[in-house]
Amino acid sequence: MRPLTGIVLVAGTLCATAPALVPAGASDGGARSGAASPIYGVTIPQGYRAWQLVAPAQEAAPLDELRAVVGNATAIKAYQAGTLPFPDGTILVKLAWKHTQSPEFATASIPGAATTVQIMVKDSKRYAATGGWGFGRFIDGKPADQAQHETCWGCHQALVSDRDYVFSRYAP
Template identity: 65%
Template sequence: MKGSLLFAIAMSITGVGITAAFSAAVESQPENASPIYGVTLPEGYRDWKFIAAAQEAPPLDELRAVLANDIAADAYKKGTLPFPDGSVLVKLAYKRQQSTEFPPATVPGAPTTVQVMVKDSKKYPESHGWGFGRFVNGKPVDVAQHETCLSYHVGNVKDHDYVFTRYAH
């Protein structure tokens, strides 16, 4: 009986500790952090190095540009795989539209999403070292959209450190 009471007290204390730790972790996460991974939009990312462009077929029908911080850009240039911790990739996505000045050209229209991948092997070991974030109008999108990020990367680009984009020389 005494052992059971001590066990119950220990479990209560542990439960409170876990709840407090979880609450502290949630409270310490920035307001505009993505669900699941806690990724935020990096400061100054629009000034980063251009890596490649892509066109997404319908139904998305988007033009995309991938930018990289210095760590990731250097890894791309050197062909370093896996990407080193500290690598950050940002994909800017826009609806595709016909140019009004030059009709044969396709140009970016309305922005759709900004997607972010952050390499941190210690923080994201369950997702092969990568944390993901998707943002619309600067705000993170819901959990369901974040849950699909990892599965697309694992299912298609495992041999390229889970990164789709190749360097456009």
């Protein structure tokens, strides 16, 4: 699998868009400076745009978004090995854009305006109360408000507890 390059990515629905706090000692370059998400203290990880693709997605109305989830090396190794729960140090970043019609190809949708960047960071001690995961949702590089972050854990807990609270499946 090759890293994503030459594509502008921004994350999706329930959880993060620009800087996110990654715990000290995390792999793939640590954290880029920037505002941290409320509740979890997550920031956007440095170098995430060069990480490998986990899976793309197209979100139907009312969101009408194109999305891509990328993972750090720890995440990719876990996906490839089928490791659950994900190990500490796993970082997933979801990028989301409104889709728009390609000016060159009539049947293609391409990324339009960026919507959010969402981040999940696995640290079983720091985030013990939320299944070992910290969340960040960013819009235009700024953390979303606390109310939006309060929705992350409940949704992941209710819908994907059997997959270590992770929605994205590794694309074949």
